[in-house]
Amino acid sequence: MFVKSFTTALVAASLSVQSAFAQNTASNLQLAGVKANFEQADLVPAFLPTFNPSALLNVSFGGDNVEPGTPLAATAVSSAPTLTVVPASNFTSAYPQASSMFTVAMVDADIVGTDESGNQTRHWLANNVALTTGEGGAYGLNYTTDPITNYAGPGPAEGSGPHRYVLLFISQPSTFTAPNYLSQPNTPLGTFNFQNYLTSTGLGPIVAANYITVENGVATVTISSTSAVQSSTLVAAAASTTGSASSSAASSMGSASASKASSASRAASSAGSAASSAVASASATGAKSGASTLLPASLAGLVGVGALAVGLVF
Ligand SMILES: *[C@@H]1O[C@H](CO)[C@@H](O)[C@H](O)[C@H]1NC(C)=O
Ligand SMILES: *[C@@H]1O[C@H](CO)[C@@H](O)[C@H](O)[C@H]1NC(C)=O
Ligand SMILES: *[C@@H]1O[C@H](CO)[C@@H](O)[C@H](O)[C@H]1NC(C)=O
Ligand SMILES: *[C@@H]1O[C@H](CO)[C@@H](O)[C@H](O)[C@H]1NC(C)=O
Numbered sequence: 001m002f003v004k005s006f007t008t009a010l011v012a013a014s015l016s017v018q019s020a021f022a023q024n025t026a027s028n029l030q031l032a033g034v035k036a037n038f039e040q041a042d043l044v045p046a047f048l049p050t051f052n053p054s055a056l057l058n059v060s061f062g063g064d065n066v067e068p069g070t071p072l073a074a075t076a077v078s079s080a081p082t083l084t085v086v087p088a089s090n091f092t093s094a095y096p097q098a099s100s101m102f103t104v105a106m107v108d109a110d111i112v113g114t115d116e117s118g119n120q121t122r123h124w125l126a127n128n129v130a131l132t133t134g135e136g137g138a139y140g141l142n143y144t145t146d147p148i149t150n151y152a153g154p155g156p157a158e159g160s161g162p163h164r165y166v167l168l169f170i171s172q173p174s175t176f177t178a179p180n181y182l183s184q185p186n187t188p189l190g191t192f193n194f195q196n197y198l199t200s201t202g203l204g205p206i207v208a209a210n211y212i213t214v215e216n217g218v219a220t221v222t223i224s225s226t227s228a229v230q231s232s233t234l235v236a237a238a239a240s241t242t243g244s245a246s247s248s249a250a251s252s253m254g255s256a257s258a259s260k261a262s263s264a265s266r267a268a269s270s271a272g273s274a275a276s277s278a279v280a281s282a283s284a285t286g287a288k289s290g291a292s293t294l295l296p297a298s299l300a301g302l303v304g305v306g307a308l309a310v311g312l313v314f
Helices: 002-021 028-040 194-201 231-240 245-284 291-313
Strands: 055-060 082-087 101-108 120-133 139-143 163-172 206-214
Touching (some): 028 055, 120 163
Antiparallel strands (some): 055 082, 101 120, 101 163, 163 206
16 A cells, blocks of 8 residues: 555656656647637638647747747748657557658748638648657657658748748658659649648648748738637636546646646737737738738739749759
8 A cells, every 4th residue: 555655656746747847748738729829810710620739849940949820030930940749648649659650841821811722832841751759758850751842931022911831740641642743852832722732632630730920021911800819718628628638637737737827828828919919010001901902912922932932943
């Protein structure tokens, strides 16, 4: 009896040490925060019909991890980021390290309000990405084949508003075959429809995702408004998505829960305020409203990226 409870106490102690000093597993609250950010930015459902992450996609452009929606200068994101996958507790059984493959993509979802049923611009596409053992319980990535599309940094056209560049970590089934038009390494940037690509290849689900915003100059288009994430709803959302697992997760968080909760709500509210300040700066320009302004903006974005691609070739 004594031995058993002593062992239990040790396990409990090591769990709390792990959660206090190293962030190697994603909490339900963090997953709910990312999901809420994607919904708030209208990436769900406009760009992704649904998104139920099983991990955090940590994105580092040579420095700190970026929180979803972080506005960054194009010069800061001109080289490919380092991606790290921080698994939730249910990740490992669904995606065993030894046998799982993934696809990594970065896609320009353009400004809030864009009709995503059209084509998007592809900024990065790598198939056959495996997991490597990273620090603690987090995973690094092993790009086992050359990318279909090499990373090409954002180059939004001046005045086209804050573009949302979505980084995606997608489950790649063993039956996956790259479609003909995207089967060769170093395929230049081009238009493609992300949802069609997923549907036609059988890729999915999206296991983790993150996004940055990059803007060139002052927006001369009207950006649809978004509402800030209500951080007070995240705890309830985190609990309700996990059923019976949530109570044990919640109690094992113990005293760490307050700081996790506040960092998730900070992330959520900072993305909310970033989006609303983008809206404020857009409306301050006195731009015309209505969907008609969106089409020139997205075309301008494509022209900008096309120019960038030419720049890369030469
Ligand atoms: C991943 O990002 C989260 C949120 O920024 C951070 O709390 C955590 O420490 C990061 N983990 C790793 C392994 O980089
Ligand atoms: C893991 O749990 C999260 C949060 O409840 C859920 O959204 C996700 O679908 C689960 N993933 C798997 C592979 O079951
Ligand atoms: C990456 O994958 C290749 C091909 O499967 C393998 O030979 C190599 O050992 C892997 N590297 C790491 C660090 O896992
Ligand atoms: C969208 O992309 C697909 C695949 O590259 C292409 O066949 C199609 O013509 C594009 N549509 C438009 C409207 O550009």
